[in-house]
Amino acid sequence: EHMMFKGTPTIGTKDAKRDGEIIDEQERVRDAMRAEEAKMRLALRRGEIDDIQKPENKTARYRELEAEFKALLEEQRKILVKNEFDRIYTTAGASGMNAFTSNDMTGYFITVPSNKLELWTWMESERLLRPVFREFYAERDVVFEERRMRTESTPLGKFQESLEALFWESHPYGWPVIGWPSDIPAISKAQADEFYSVYYSPQNITLILVGDFKIDEAVKLCEHYFGRIPRGKKNPPEVVTAEVAQKVEKRMNAEAEANPQVDILWHSPAAGHPDGHALDVLAAVLSGRSGRLHKSLVLGSEVATSAFAHQMSRKYAGMFNIGGEAKDPNKPGDVEAAIYVEVERLKNEPVTERELQKVKNNFAAMAVRRTSSNFHLLVQLIQAEGTGDWRTINTEIPSILKVTAGDIQRVAKKYLVKENRTVATYTRKEGAAVPDDPALAGLSADQQAVVRRITSQIKAEKNKERLQQQFSAMEAQFGQADQKQQGLLKIIMVKIAERLAELSE
Missing domain, CATH: 3.30.830.10 (Metalloenzyme, LuxS/M16 peptidase-like)
Structure with a gap:
């Protein structure tokens, strides 16, 4: 999901040739680092170290390779054009570019002016046809930190993850969407490339357009640009592991x-x-x-x-x-x-x-309220x-x-x-x-601050229709959210419902 915003050979870099060479060199170093990581995991199993993530437990060769990799990163950053993909869209009047990953799907969405439909078809097909996974390992570390923030640094995060794993005895739904803490640092770019070739192939992609456009024109543009993408060699494997019938509480x-x-x-x-x-x-x-x-x-x-x-x-x-x-x-x-x-x-x-x-x-x-905006319709179509x-x-x-x-x-x-x-x-x-507000128990200080800020805005809102639209939008997003996000949505939705009740008195 993160890597799809990094651009293409022509978007996101000042020197595509050197950028590609650096990525290849980074993979060479990473292959050597993975060999050292295998040695550290063996040492962990033997009880010689207690955590392969601790700096003091890394081998001398691993530290040398880290320094070499860091130098390559610094060189690459000098030729990167940060956020160019987003800038092109923003300059054209687009807004709200974002993405999400849930148990069943990954989705990318954006709002563009009607007269920029061709730009959208080119941009989206281009990053699907020629993606460049720049700063792969840096982004992998960002995902690891996201996991730490959402799961391990929240009062109920780890427990909710354990609950899901307990609930789903055999089905893959028992795996956290963001991944287990030992898996994320071990993912290689080669693995990501393989995943991409299977799951981001045309036979596994659905385009959803909502808004003011001519259908015939949109179909022609989509066929012209997305038709460039060759069919994937492999179809995504069927999920055959079903949840076993639970027999006891x-x-x-x-x-x-x-x-x-x-x-x-x-x-x-x-x-x-x-x-x-x-x-x-x-x-x-x-x-x-x-x-x-x-x-x-x-x-x-x-x-x-x-x-x-x-x-x-x-x-x-x-x-x-x-x-x-x-x-x-x-x-x-x-x-x-x-x-x-x-x-x-x-x-x-x-x-x-x-x-x-x-x-x-x-x-x-x-x-009826969900038909009030293009975004509400989009969310429903994505979910369905x-x-x-x-x-x-x-x-x-x-x-x-x-x-x-x-x-x-x-x-x-x-x-x-x-x-x-x-x-x-x-x-x-x-x-x-x-906490002062019992509803905020279980949230981090940052999350409590966010809820308090939103709550103050809700209390100041006097327009019932606007509040109802906000409630509907959150309700539509609920199914796509992870457990922690659902917890936040529940709290905010309760606050909106309370305010609506006050305005109805």
Whole structure:
């Protein structure tokens, strides 16, 4: 994902010939460094060193090679044109260039003026046809630092990663999207090249255009420019490892620098399965300020300060998630027990017609709001195509409107059972500080600052329509976000919902 912004042989460098030579020389040095790394891993297995990342554990030859590699980097940086790819777009009036990687897909998106459509087709096809992975190892280190920041430097990051690994027993979804800490530093450019040749081939790419353009003209431009890219020699391998049926409840207990809380995961079907929409409606019945969890756990028994439910349908398998944060002096177990009461109620008592219709109306209203901007439409198309078929955006609401109270009872009985769940309970680590806002517990200082800033903006906003659009945008992004980002989105979405409630009074 990062390397695709580095340019091409003609974009991003002052001297393409020397740039290519330096990259080849860097790989020669890196091959020698990998041989030394193999020696260090052997020393680690023998107990001679405790961590191959520590400078003092590196071999003398490795340090020599590091110095040689650094010199090559410095020479390359003198001929680089930093961010030229972005500058070309920006000069042409484009904005919002970004990318994301989730469990099922990687996506790149940007907004360009209608009269710059040909520029877009040339730029995007050019970087697919002739990518240059400049500063590969420097960017690899950036990814490692991103992992450290998002996962290892946050109170719940590592625990959430452990929870996913526990939940997914056999499916590759158990691997973190960003990678394991020992894998990232070991990735070579040759491995990245091989990955690129398989997964970035035309037969595995979907172009999505949303906005004001003429279809015939767009098709001709795409055929002209993207048609230059030869078909890949290999198709991406089929994912054949399916998740094994869970037979017993799994539990994980952790002490963290966060407020006491519980997170419960159940296995659910993949995107496109007919039960998915019933689970979406079930989650909506439980969630929100007018949902059952808030009414029962937050306003009723006051066992929790917040609670949520969400159905996440991925391409190959799904996950139904319910969680809540305990209100002092209650414990995570108290919240968990209260959640199960509501789950059993769904199994034994049909949802009322009034409650069901309210949820369906909300889904229909959200669908309308999602057509309010090109970006909202783009996100929906990316999500739908990445997990199955883009056409499902036309059938989603009709399918949801057909969900019955009986369907909700049926899927609750089928999926929300003890032997199908994995439970994580988090208790406050002794000596951990309590933030002023309990909702910020579990976030780093930087993340708390971001949420506080956004919260102040939300509180100052008086336009309900604008707030609703922001809520819809975040909801649309939720499925693409990693677990930590989802945690932040949940907090901000709750703040928006609270502000909307205030404005409605």
